[in-house]
Amino acid sequence: MQDNSTAPAPESIPVQHWSEIAESDRDFWEGLIAKLTLPPLMREGAVLNLSSSDCEPAEVVERLRADPLVCAKILAVANSAAMGQARQVTSLERAIVLLGYNLVQAIVTIYYMEYTLHEWPGYSLAHFDYVRRWSAGASVLAHNCARAARLEDPGSISTATLLARLGSLLLGMSPKPPDSSYHEMPNEISRLRLEQATWAVTSPVLSGQLARLWGLADSTADLIERSWEPLFLELPANYDAKVVLIVGAAIVLAAGYLGGPRFDARVVIGRYNNERLKANLDRHDLTDQLVAVCANTRVLKELKTITA
Secondary structure, eight states: OOOOSSOOOGGGSOOOOGGGSOHHHHHHHHHHHTTSOOOGGGSTTSGGGOOTTTOOHHHHHHHHTTOHHHHHHHHHHHTSTTTTOSSOOOOHHHHHHHHOHHHHHHHHHHHHHHHHHTTSTTOOHHHHHHHHHHHHHHHHHHHHHHHHTTOSOHHHHHHHHHHTTHHHHHHTTSSSOOOHHHHTOSSHHHHHHHHHHHHSSOHHHHHHHHHHHTTOOHHHHHHHHTTTHHHHSOOOSSHHHHHHHHHHHHHHHHHHHHTOSSOOHHHHHTSTTOHHHHHHHHHTTOHHHHHHHHHOHHHHHHHHHHTO
16 A cells, blocks of 8 residues: 655656647757767767676777777876876776776766767856766766666666756756756755746656657666656556666765765755655665665765766
8 A cells, every 4th residue: 555645746746758848848858959969989889888798898998999088088087086096097998997887988978968068158067067977976876776786787777877967958058057056956856846847847858858869778768767756656666666766866865975075875865855765765675775885985986086
C-alpha cells in the first residue's frame, strides 16, 4: 500500500512530459535545440559510448587525438592541483589511466558544450560554470554509486546523469536566463518548480528532448527524463527504478556538494523537501551505500578534481 503522507499533491509536480508543454513553447525550445550539434565524441561508436571494459587507453587516445584542444584539456586536469601529482603528466594515455574513463567523459562533454556556447554572445559564464561543475560532479557520483549498488553498466548511468543537466544550459539561452537565485535554490524540488513557473518547462524534459533529437539511445533519453521522479513519486522496488533513483540522487548530492565546504550526504538527503527521495533510497536499501560513497576519499578527490 502506497504511503501518501509525504507525497506532494499531483498539481505540485512540474511538467513531466514533452507532449504536455504548450505547442508554442515546444517550438521555441526545439528551435534552440536545433542549433546545438551533437559533440563528435558522443556519436555512435565514439569514445563516450564505450565503457572501461570495452576499450583500452590506447584506443581512446587514438580517437581523442582528432582534437588537440580536447587532449590539452585532459592533460591540464590530470596536472591540476586537485589531482596532486608529484610529477607532471605528459602522456595522454597516462592521463586517461590516471583520471579514469568517467572523468575523461565529463571533461570531453563539457569542453564541447563550452565550445558550442561560444556561438552565443552574452551567454552567462557564471551559469555555464555552475552547470559545468554540477553536471560533472553528478556524473562522478552516479558512476561510483552505481558501482557500489552493483548496477550494470555504470558508465551509461553516468553518461545519462551528465547529460541530464544540459536542459539547464538551454535555459541560459532563453530571453530570461537563470541568475544567481537559480543556483542558490535550497533544494532540487524548488528549482524544478522555478523552472516550470519561469520557462514553462523543466530541465530534465529539455535534456531528454535534446538527447532524442541527437539520436541517442531511447534508454538514455528515458533515464534523463525520469531523473525528477525520485523526488516526487514512490518508486517500485525493482531494478529500473533503482537506476532512476541513482541518477536523481546523484544530481541532488552534487548540488549539495557545490553548496558549501562541509559536504555531508546524509544531511543533504535528509533536508526539507527531500523526504520522498530519502524514502525511495531507504526502500531500495541505498541510503547507507550512497553516504559511504560520498565519504570515500577517492570519490571526494574525483569530485574536487572535476568541479574545480
